[in-house]
Amino acid sequence: MELGRVLDSLRRAVEQAPDDAVLRAHLAGMLLDAGLAQEAIGHLGLLLARDPGDPDARALMRRAVAAEGGPGAGDEDGPGSFDLPPDVLGPGAGGRSTAGGEFDWGAAEQDLTAGLTHEPIATSLRLADVGGLEEVKAELEAAFLAPLRNPALRERYGATLRGGLLLYGPPGCGKTHLARAVAGELGARFIAVSLADVLSSWLGRSEGNVAELFAAARAQAPTLVFLDELDALGRSRGALGRSGSALRGVVNQLLTELDGVASRNEGVFVLAATNAPWDIDPALRRPGRLDRTLFVGPPDAPARAHILRTHLAGLPLAADVDVEALAARSAGLSGADLALACRAAAQAALREAARTADPQRSVAAADLQAALAGVAPSTAPWFATARNVVLFGDEAGAYADLATYLRSHRML
Amino acid sequence: MPATVTPGPAGGPPDPDDRYTLARGLVAAQRWAAALDAVAAGLAAAPDDPVLLGLQVRALRALGRSAQALPVAQRLWTLAPEDPYPCRLLTLVLLDLGQVDAALQAAGRAVCLDPQNGANHLALSRAWADSSRPGAVERQLASARIALQLDPSSIDAQLQLGTALAASGEVAAARAAYREVLRLEPGNAAALNNLAVLDLQAGAHRAAARTLAAALAADPQDRDAQRNLDVVAVWAVRRVGWVLLAGPLPAMLAAALGWALVGRLLAAAVLLGGPLAATRWWRGLTEGQRHHLRTLPRRIPPARWLRWPVAAALVGGAGLALVLLAPRLVAGPAGAIWALAALALALARVLAATLRRSRRAEVAGRWDRVRHR
Ligand SMILES: Nc1ncnc2c1ncn2[C@@H]1O[C@H](COP(=O)(O)OP(=O)(O)O)[C@@H](O)[C@H]1O
Numbered sequence: 001m002e003l004g005r006v007l008d009s010l011r012r013a014v015e016q017a018p019d020d021a022v023l024r025a026h027l028a029g030m031l032l033d034a035g036l037a038q039e040a041i042g043h044l045g046l047l048l049a050r051d052p053g054d055p056d057a058r059a060l061m062r063r064a065v066a067a068e069g070g071p072g073a074g075d076e077d078g079p080g081s082f083d084l085p086p087d088v089l090g091p092g093a094g095g096r097s098t099a100g101g102e103f104d105w106g107a108a109e110q111d112l113t114a115g116l117t118h119e120p121i122a123t124s125l126r127l128a129d130v131g132g133l134e135e136v137k138a139e140l141e142a143a144f145l146a147p148l149r150n151p152a153l154r155e156r157y158g159a160t161l162r163g164g165l166l167l168y169g170p171p172g173c174g175k176t177h178l179a180r181a182v183a184g185e186l187g188a189r190f191i192a193v194s195l196a197d198v199l200s201s202w203l204g205r206s207e208g209n210v211a212e213l214f215a216a217a218r219a220q221a222p223t224l225v226f227l228d229e230l231d232a233l234g235r236s237r238g239a240l241g242r243s244g245s246a247l248r249g250v251v252n253q254l255l256t257e258l259d260g261v262a263s264r265n266e267g268v269f270v271l272a273a274t275n276a277p278w279d280i281d282p283a284l285r286r287p288g289r290l291d292r293t294l295f296v297g298p299p300d301a302p303a304r305a306h307i308l309r310t311h312l313a314g315l316p317l318a319a320d321v322d323v324e325a326l327a328a329r330s331a332g333l334s335g336a337d338l339a340l341a342c343r344a345a346a347q348a349a350l351r352e353a354a355r356t357a358d359p360q361r362s363v364a365a366a367d368l369q370a371a372l373a374g375v376a377p378s379t380a381p382w383f384a385t386a387r388n389v390v391l392f393g394d395e396a397g398a399y400a401d402l403a404t405y406l407r408s409h410r411m412l
Numbered sequence: 413m414p415a416t417v418t419p420g421p422a423g424g425p426p427d428p429d430d431r432y433t434l435a436r437g438l439v440a441a442q443r444w445a446a447a448l449d450a451v452a453a454g455l456a457a458a459p460d461d462p463v464l465l466g467l468q469v470r471a472l473r474a475l476g477r478s479a480q481a482l483p484v485a486q487r488l489w490t491l492a493p494e495d496p497y498p499c500r501l502l503t504l505v506l507l508d509l510g511q512v513d514a515a516l517q518a519a520g521r522a523v524c525l526d527p528q529n530g531a532n533h534l535a536l537s538r539a540w541a542d543s544s545r546p547g548a549v550e551r552q553l554a555s556a557r558i559a560l561q562l563d564p565s566s567i568d569a570q571l572q573l574g575t576a577l578a579a580s581g582e583v584a585a586a587r588a589a590y591r592e593v594l595r596l597e598p599g600n601a602a603a604l605n606n607l608a609v610l611d612l613q614a615g616a617h618r619a620a621a622r623t624l625a626a627a628l629a630a631d632p633q634d635r636d637a638q639r640n641l642d643v644v645a646v647w648a649v650r651r652v653g654w655v656l657l658a659g660p661l662p663a664m665l666a667a668a669l670g671w672a673l674v675g676r677l678l679a680a681a682v683l684l685g686g687p688l689a690a691t692r693w694w695r696g697l698t699e700g701q702r703h704h705l706r707t708l709p710r711r712i713p714p715a716r717w718l719r720w721p722v723a724a725a726l727v728g729g730a731g732l733a734l735v736l737l738a739p740r741l742v743a744g745p746a747g748a749i750w751a752l753a754a755l756a757l758a759l760a761r762v763l764a765a766t767l768r769r770s771r772r773a774e775v776a777g778r779w780d781r782v783r784h785r
Pocket residue numbers: 053054129130131132133170171172173174175176177178299303306307310334335336337339
């Protein structure tokens with residue numbers, strides 16, 4: 001089977017299922033391997049527009065940009081030689097002040113947001129498609145799904161249901177995935193917003209954007225508002241620095257809206273997710289706002305098997321592939337790591353098939369084992385930080401469930 | 413169908429800076445990789461856009477890719493040779509790469525272009541901080557002072573002033589500067605870490621440990637604070653060595669004077685009391701400190717800090733055994749041999765510490781580097 005034909009059929013498949021992120025990422029990866037970086041960048045741009053945090057798409061995008069020889073890529077040769085003209089320390093032009101380190105000149109025509117489109121979240125996903133995380137799923141069901149479906153519950157438990165829920169945990173372990181599944185369950189009553197949405201859809205007026213969003217949520221109530229990557233939207237002042245003053249307004253607007261949600265009780269529910277809860281403005285986590293937290297940790301063995309099965313579905317698998325055994329051997333890997341390994345195995349098998357001109361060659365257990373062995377747990381740096389949070393910064397016990405997890409996994 | 417609200421820019425005329433919103437916002441939110449992608453997309457259309465190039469330099473630096481940031485900063489500088497901002501950016505990139513002299517030139521040019529902007533003097537002060545030229549310390553301090561005068565509310569300038577004061581040995585003034593940072597921004601991790609470094613240099617290890625814990629609470633990713641906490645841990649282990657070596661001394665003395673029973677009682681007291689005191693000390697530590705001590709071997713090879721306490725424990729243990737088993741020998745040659753061994757060990761320890769201190773002074777604080785921000 002020849003690579004060009006495979007690419008053609010993949011392209012057609014992506015056209016037919018434009019919402020299938022996994023497929024698109026697969027195509028982008030293969031395009032990259034085939035040296036078609038330019039085309040890959042287009043697909044990756046779409047993926048990143050939908051989920052700017054997607055680590056796979058980001059890794060691929062960096063590879064693609066590097067392959068294109070674009071800026072920020074390539075040469076690791078170290079510093080080039082650099083000489084300022086000899087008059088460097090002589091008297092300069094002087095007096096010209098540039099406020100805030102920004103330029104007042106230079107006009108590029110291109111709108112940065114071109115190519116970034118807003119597509120509705122895929123609908124087909126259900127909570128049952130999310131591997132493991134049973135307690136989190138039960139909590140989501142009780143806090144959002146049941147009350148949103150059942151007005152009587154909202155009426156009787158209104159006070160209990162006040163306040164939003166914050167999912168936190170290492171990257172790639174399914175927070176956004178869970179939210180997508182919730183979206184699949186709720187349909188139109190799910191309103192998602194991510195950093196890219198706030199930044200790009202209401203250009204230069206991010207605060208207005210937040211207000212608009214909550215107004216829409218109220219109009220459609222009962223609704224669930226999902227704030228992804230909340231640490232980016234709602235950074236604490238210290239973490240923001242001065243350059244982040246533009247985002248400060250977003251934080252304040254979020255605070256106002258969350259208080260409105262809490263006091264007016266109009267059937268608007270709030271779910272948020274973050275990798276870095278410690279960077280979030282503490283004001284956002286006060287009672288009545290996002291006051292409940294849930295730890296979304298790396299998948300356990302059954303969940304890993306589930307995730308592997310999801311990502312292996314549709315691939316030509318050899319008979320010797322034992323998903324349970326693979327799951328047992330991949331402790332510590334995140335859902336994203338597993339997805340990456342599956343893609344790598346499929347590419348290895350495809351390359352092998354192309355080399356030997358053997359279309360019958362399928363993805364074998366050995367391919368998967370090698371791919372899994374080649375993936376390092378991407379959650380390690382996150383846990384190093386989390387350990388410091390638990391050890392030094394958690395007098396209030398806000399991260400009790402995280403501490404429990406660290407202890408039970410001998411990371412403390 | 414689930415909806416994503418996508419309000420259009422209908423609320424008014426679009427901002428002229430619209431094309432930067434995404435990249436700028438991603439930089440502000442510290443989504444560096446995503447910011448690079450956004451910048452790359454923008455630069456594809458406008459390869460010489462200075463705002464985008466500046467954002468690219470910042471994101472690359474934040475990702476630790478200063479070698480790649482250098483050509484970008486240079487291009488920016490050639491595009492706007494009369495603007496101090498590219499000079500400042502270039503200064504920081506060059507400092508990342510250890511090219512101090514070039515950084516000094518770039519920062520000096522920034523100051524010449526706009527002497528009224530504190531940020532330029534701040535860049536110059538940072539460049540002098542990394543320089544080993546004669547007079548660098550004074551110039552670092554002078555520039556930091558000017559930077560703060562021009563921009564009294566600047567936390568960066570205040571922090572740099574503290575660092576410069578510390579470098580010139582004005583410890584009290586440096587402390588005051590760092591405290592001022594903490595007043596302006598409670599929980600500033602760099603200020604806390606730098607205060608702890610001053611504590612460490614003054615030998616106030618306990619205070620340093622507390623301050624470093626606060627720094628890590630403020631910024632759980634603070635590498636400097638974590639490494640400085642290691643310094644405290646190594647210090648604690650070394651102190652334990654002295655206690656082990658000195659513990660049997662009273663008992664040995666009593667035995668040498670012929671008071672065998674008193675010697676034995678004292679030795680028994682050390683044997684029982686020592687572990688008890690050790691347990692109490694351990695329990696008195698915070699969980700974070702205990703964890704840090706437990707995991708120390710993972711970060712620093714035990715050969716570098718465990719040799720001394722182990723040797724001290726062996727010599728101390730031998731002394732106790734002598735007192736308990738053969739107190740009469742203490743006054744004889746066995747006692748003399750022990751005393752010589754203990755003395756030799758203590759001398760070796762002091763000598764090694766002195767040597768290390770002078771070497772440390774030479775390489776300007778590998779262990780106790782003040783964190784620059
Ligand atoms: N529990 C899970 N079940 C199924 N897939 C998962 C799970 N966790 C992670 N994944 C996969 O990993 C990818 C990255 O997960 P994501 O939800 O984006 O992580 P996070 O938002 O926590 O950083 C998802 O697109 C999904 O394919």
